[in-house]
Amino acid sequence: MTAAETDRALVERVAKGDRAAVRLLFMRHHARLYRFAARQTGSELMADDIANEVFLELWRQAPAFEGRSEVSIWLLGIARFKALSLLRKKKEDWIDDDDAAQVADGADTPEVVTMKEDKGAALRCFIDAMPEEHRPCLLSRAIGERDRRGTRHPGRQVKTRMFYARKELGEAPKAAGYDRGWP
The missing domain is CATH 1.10.10 (Arc Repressor Mutant, subunit A)
Known part of the structure; x- marks a missing residue:
């Protein structure tokens, strides 16, 4: 049995609610997802959050996994989407309202x-x-x-x-x- 087949079998088990299968997939793929997210975001803290969110998404989306790609590729795709969403949100929220209120308005009265x-x-x-x-x-x-x-x-x-x-x-x-x- 190859690792890819095992990963697919684990995703099938996750789809049935098997938490041990999620832990096994976490042990196999967490480091790679973390490194990928760190490269995408440039932040170790964000990378850790993204890697953890990928496994939450795995838990939610396992029943929808069709097996058209490798599990690792599917997880990296989820990580990429999460990283892009987080970066987009970070650009929108780069300054909070309290900090914005303290910035002096240089425009003429x-x-x-x-x-x-x-x-x-x-x-x-x-x-x-x-x-x-x-x-x-x-x-x-x-x-x-x-x-x-x-x-x-x-x-x-x-x-x-x-x-x-x-x-x-x-x-x-x-x-x-x-x-x-x-x-």
């Missing part, structure tokens, strides 16, 4: 958002109110254009206009009562 929107709108108004020769220099700089070809002015003149545009844009918010920087 509604008040700060409103202040930023107001300041942004004011800056747009200041830019719109600038002399026509300063606006293109400032806007091209603001969007990151380093090329002066779109301004129709020589490089030195662009630098001068940029200097005055930035100076004016820096003074206008102060005159309107806005403090420097974002809220």
Whole structure:
């Protein structure tokens, strides 16, 4: 009698409620299932839980075992499913609610958002109110254009206009009562 036939015979005994057969299968396959689960999860604690759950599942599913594969392969399939389910659940539960409540919220408060929107709108108004020769220099700089070809002015003149545009844009918010920087 080969080991595979014996395993199948033991599963048949488990299907009939034989606890000794479960113990024998446990002794034969526990170490392999444990090592497999440890490789799948990277955790010895999780691997031990998975290996034990496989034998609980064996107890429940033994009557449904059809013998289309080796018992060891069937048990490894159960272990793989358990490991994937546990890893999926671990990703979902990676932080509990108490820990999540202690994490500081880095998002702006509604008040700060409103202040930023107001300041942004004011800056747009200041830019719109600038002399026509300063606006293109400032806007091209603001969007990151380093090329002066779109301004129709020589490089030195662009630098001068940029200097005055930035100076004016820096003074206008102060005159309107806005403090420097974002809220």
